[in-house]
Amino acid sequence: xxxxxxxxxxxxxxxxxxxxxxxEEELIIAGKEGVWHFDxxxxxxxxxxxxxxxxxxxxDGRLPNGRRFIVAVEPMHGTTAxxxxxxxxxxxxxxxxxxxxxxxxxxxALACADYLGVGSDQIVVGWRAMNAKGIPGxxxxxxxxxxxxxxxxxxxxxxxxxxxxxxxxxLNGDGK
Numbered sequence: 001x002x003x004x005x006x007x008x009x010x011x012x013x014x015x016x017x018x019x020x021x022x023x024e025e026e027l028i029i030a031g032k033e034g035v036w037h038f039d040x041x042x043x044x045x046x047x048x049x050x051x052x053x054x055x056x057x058x059x060d061g062r063l064p065n066g067r068r069f070i071v072a073v074e075p076m077h078g079t080t081a082x083x084x085x086x087x088x089x090x091x092x093x094x095x096x097x098x099x100x101x102x103x104x105x106x107x108x109a110l111a112c113a114d115y116l117g118v119g120s121d122q123i124v125v126g127w128r129a130m131n132a133k134g135i136p137g138x139x140x141x142x143x144x145x146x147x148x149x150x151x152x153x154x155x156x157x158x159x160x161x162x163x164x165x166x167x168x169x170x171l172n173g174d175g176k
Contacts, residue, residue: 004027004029004045005029007033008031009031009033011032012030012055012057013058014030015028015059015060017037019037020039022041028050028058028070029058030058030073031054033054034050034051035050035051035070036049036050048091050084050093053072053074054074054078055072055073055074055075056073056074056076056107056108057107057110058070058072059071059110059111059112059123061113061122061123062121063121063147064118064120064143064146065147067086068085068086069083069084069085069097070094071084071110073107073109077108077128079104080102082096082100083096083099083100084096097148100153101125105127105133105134106127106129106130107126108164109126109127109164109166111123111124111166111168112124113168115140117176123141124140126138126163130162138156138161139153139156141153
């Protein structure tokens with residue numbers, strides 16, 4: 001085993017990504033210190049901060065214009081789903097693009113995939129509504145323009161499902 005980092009507190013979620021040209025995946029990790037990207041090279045892990053906000057859930061995707069984004073639930077088990085875009089200059093913090101929702105209750109799940117077959121990703125957000133009693137649910141957010149400045153919200157499920165986690169997969173190999 002390897003120690004990836006020892007400085008994060010209340011890290012809650014991680015997501016494997018492959019953002020560089022090597023074969024190995026890297027990790028993006030959400031926690032009290034924000035969202036971080038960890039990459040391993042020559043047996044050593046390096047850390048790069050992506051955002052400063054306390055985040056509990058993290059996923060990545062692509063906008064219609066091809067630009068990479070990350071989406072986070074802020075803070076851990078929080079109320080906000082926020083989208084950030086990759087900066088033009090490597091090493092800069094990712095810039096907030098859009099707050100998708102600020103009314104989640106125990107936000108606890110994210111998944112990004114091209115559910116609609118349009119060539120870019122949509123975001124699915126789930127929440128539990130356990131600690132602040134309310135109605136749990138799942139919503140999908142679809143970018144309506146190339147840069148991701150406008151999004152459509154679609155309610156997928158409401159009071160029937162309290163969401164702990166959510167995943168996207170092509171289980172039958174049809175590309176969807």
